């Protein structure tokens with residue numbers, strides 16, 4: 005056995021080369037390939053790696069159990085008690101009008117772990133019947149769409165076009181505080197040779213070539229750093245209010261081509277058309293959240309769900325103006341050179357700092373193409389804060 009074959013007895017963290025963020029982690033032998041079994045010292049190193057590099061990739065996790073995934077996800081948030089909930093309320097997630105509506109396919113033994121992907125799957129973990137997963141695409145969310153013939157069943161040799169579906173932070177943004185960490189396990193993913201071209205359809209005609217259904221990330225700290233000095237002061241001292249049940253509020257709306265915000269067309273539901281809500285549960289959060297490990301400021305805002313913007317001079321921007329200003333702040337951060345498009349291999353586990361990155365689904369699938377992922381995030385009991 006050569007030295008390089010001897011497994012280290014502690015985790016090793018390797019930053020991704022030539023990428024704007026991310027690292028890979030290899031596990032020590034004592035945890036038997038289960039990152040939820042790391043000792044206190046290694047767990048601390050892993051936590052610091054997640055908050056420093058924002059996305060941690062652990063390969064070879066095809067057998068990572070839902071129970072371990074839940075335990076690992078929970079372990080990063082000391083505010084969680086035994087009474088915890090998934091990042092969203094189930095009855096709201098399942099509401100027919102919600103843009104997050106899914107059939108709520110969860111793992112029976114570990115309902116905090118959700119099943120995402122595309123195609124028909126059968127596994128006792130998901131119940132006795134087949135489940136039918138549908139990968140979300142911009143066709144159901146953006147105001148304007150790419151030509152379908154450029155996206156589906158394209159002639160051989162042509163690269164299908166796609167869009168960022170929706171840039172977001174995982175969060176209900178009503179009643180429940182944003183989860184600190186999301187874990188995403190890619191069990192069956194498209195081959196790396198399958199490429200799709202993300203079209204920004206913006207003024208610069210930006211494009212980004214990615215693996216089919218790559219998960220795209222940008223750093224909220226980089227978004228903050230890209231702002232002018234004047235805007236930094238402004239965002240550090242502003243607050244954003246989200247609509248009550250925001251995903252239902254915007255259910256009739258169309259998003260911009262880049263998936264960053266909603267087009268102002270007046271299609272939002274009236275607040276009295278929403279499921280019952282209470283003033284005290286409406287989320288009003290700082291625009292910037294300070295990273296407790298690095299001390300960096302992250303611009304963390306869900307551009308599609310904003311409702312009002314409270315500026316430091318006491319001025320309140322209502323919906324349309326709030327969206328426009330926040331969009332202006334967010335847009336530079338998704339330029340191609342700032343995006344880390346995670347190109348999946350089967351069995352990879354991504355752990356990301358949900359309070360430090362924005363992420364987006366990309367891609368679409370032709371009939372018969374499949375993908376399978378397990379996702380877990382848990383609403384925190386701690387409000388995100390800024391150390392201005």
Ligand SMILES: [Fe+2]
Nearest residue numbers: 172173174363
């Ligand atoms: Fe997400």
